[in-house]
Amino acid sequence: MSLKFPRHWDFHLKKDVSKIVRSQSMMAVDAKGSSPWLQPPNPLERPLKAGWLKKQRSIVKNWQQRYFVLKGQQLYYYKEEEDLKPQGSLQLQGCTIREVASGSDEAGKFIFEIIPGLSADQTRTGPDSFVLMANSQADMEEWVKLLRRVIGSPLGVVFGQQLGDTMMYEQRFGQHQVPILVEKCAEFIRKNGLMEEGVFRLPGQDNLVKKLRDAFDAGERPSFDQDTDVHTVASLLKLYLRELPEPVIPWSQYEGFLLCGQLLTSEEGKGHPQLVKQLAHLPQDNYNLLSYICRFLHEVQQSSDTNKMSVENLATVFGVNLIRPQMEDPVTIMRGTPQIQKVMTTMISDHEKLFPAARDARPPSPPSESSSKKAPVLRSSVGWDAVQRPSMAWKENRSLLQIKDDLEASSSELSDGLALSAEDKEEPQSKENGTTILELSFEEDNLYPEDPELLRKMIAELKQELMAQKNTHEEQIRSLEKENFEVWTKVVRLNKQIEEEKAKSAELESELQNLKRSREVNEENQHHEDLLKSAGQLPTRIEQRTECASQL
Numbered sequence: 001m002s003l004k005f006p007r008h009w010d011f012h013l014k015k016d017v018s019k020i021v022r023s024q025s026m027m028a029v030d031a032k033g034s035s036p037w038l039q040p041p042n043p044l045e046r047p048l049k050a051g052w053l054k055k056q057r058s059i060v061k062n063w064q065q066r067y068f069v070l071k072g073q074q075l076y077y078y079k080e081e082e083d084l085k086p087q088g089s090l091q092l093q094g095c096t097i098r099e100v101a102s103g104s105d106e107a108g109k110f111i112f113e114i115i116p117g118l119s120a121d122q123t124r125t126g127p128d129s130f131v132l133m134a135n136s137q138a139d140m141e142e143w144v145k146l147l148r149r150v151i152g153s154p155l156g157v158v159f160g161q162q163l164g165d166t167m168m169y170e171q172r173f174g175q176h177q178v179p180i181l182v183e184k185c186a187e188f189i190r191k192n193g194l195m196e197e198g199v200f201r202l203p204g205q206d207n208l209v210k211k212l213r214d215a216f217d218a219g220e221r222p223s224f225d226q227d228t229d230v231h232t233v234a235s236l237l238k239l240y241l242r243e244l245p246e247p248v249i250p251w252s253q254y255e256g257f258l259l260c261g262q263l264l265t266s267e268e269g270k271g272h273p274q275l276v277k278q279l280a281h282l283p284q285d286n287y288n289l290l291s292y293i294c295r296f297l298h299e300v301q302q303s304s305d306t307n308k309m310s311v312e313n314l315a316t317v318f319g320v321n322l323i324r325p326q327m328e329d330p331v332t333i334m335r336g337t338p339q340i341q342k343v344m345t346t347m348i349s350d351h352e353k354l355f356p357a358a359r360d361a362r363p364p365s366p367p368s369e370s371s372s373k374k375a376p377v378l379r380s381s382v383g384w385d386a387v388q389r390p391s392m393a394w395k396e397n398r399s400l401l402q403i404k405d406d407l408e409a410s411s412s413e414l415s416d417g418l419a420l421s422a423e424d425k426e427e428p429q430s431k432e433n434g435t436t437i438l439e440l441s442f443e444e445d446n447l448y449p450e451d452p453e454l455l456r457k458m459i460a461e462l463k464q465e466l467m468a469q470k471n472t473h474e475e476q477i478r479s480l481e482k483e484n485f486e487v488w489t490k491v492v493r494l495n496k497q498i499e500e501e502k503a504k505s506a507e508l509e510s511e512l513q514n515l516k517r518s519r520e521v522n523e524e525n526q527h528h529e530d531l532l533k534s535a536g537q538l539p540t541r542i543e544q545r546t547e548c549a550s551q552l
Helices: 017-026 136-152 162-171 180-192 206-217 228-240 251-266 268-279 284-301 310-323 330-349 391-422 431-443 452-551
Strands: 049-056 065-069 074-080 088-091 097-101 110-113 130-136
Touching: 097 136, 110 136, 130 136, 136 284, 162 284, 180 228, 180 284, 206 228, 228 268, 228 310, 251 268, 251 330, 268 330, 284 310, 284 330, 310 330
Parallel strands: none
Antiparallel strands: 049 065, 049 130, 065 074, 074 088, 097 110, 110 130
């Protein structure tokens, strides 16, 4: 195949060698080519996302429709969705994702680019960037969110960053119990938005929200002036909570909080202690943030007569951002919505009892041995692969870990108490803290077992209790399945009745049309008969007139 160059082609182009090397890492590599980092797509690996995007060509700046598939840290694209071999692949490691502001000639286009290197200081697309265009704003935001999550956030980024990483980074700005962004948003709304109708319900200005988000992600901690729109600040706060890689309520405790919601609805006396237990097992940073938000929302609802944001409205807005499942399918979300609503309403209304000021006032403590053993959720594993865990195994492991933590806490406090009593010393403050832990774990005030046999007996009783709870939950599941089957049977029966009614309606409609046609035919026949009668009377009249004329 011959290669034709354009007329007046410049063969004396000079390019920086480092730029060429950097560009090669961003070039879409042909699937038939041999690149050391190009990996063929694993057919057994489930994609994090797949869909149609438009890709801008490198030389001729036109757009090509391609089907993109995100697997791991590779972004593959195909000419057709059914193709088995990709046209090319893009290595995402070390790249940065940036949304491109659309100009006057690009109105209505939703463009973003993938930039090499750890810095996104480029103000315009370069020859080494990979420019893509989505079909809608929502589609672009979803792609950008997932790509950033897969790549990983650089130092100082706030949105899409793990809560613990953000808190560790922001310690350089001083001691903070919650992220600085949350503090600034809450303080601004306290001063300017408590009397604003529809705060947290009405949307803010999208362009300003993006600018503030980019400023925080760039390592800045901007303040809001008095002219800033309250709804924009509220939207920024909701966006931060929504884009956390793992929500404030960890996925490992999602089912536990749903169970608390069920108990609070049926038996509030049992649901409240269970909710206290779940809150006690939250990581310190998550507990501090949840406590801060619930106190702040309680202040907002105190002005509900003016801002029209009651506890229930605030629970609806924030519940989906603070408590969400790992696999966000519609069925799971709909199933947990009533329980999440109940839990959020309780945490806002009873925040003084559920979040004592003594706990979240202490500085962050180093991670304990038990917490360090928990496997962290990697940002690159969030998606299909991260959800393939059996629910029953998770429940059993979580229950055993909870029992182990409670027993370790109780035994350590017991040994400290015995040692101090032998030395005739005063009871330290740590023992009081240990008593609080025991109260939260076993719901008893004085439970200091001295005999190992008693501990074994206690473990056996707890196992029996867990088995009883397990049997109860399985019975509830079977009951729900039976109820779902009955509902499905009713739906099938109703659909059948609807089809029968439709058939009857069609028959009646046909009969009605036949009656209309017969009536029209009868009317037409009557008209013809009248015409014939009038035509038959005409000759008689002519004869009579002829006879009269002859007589004259």
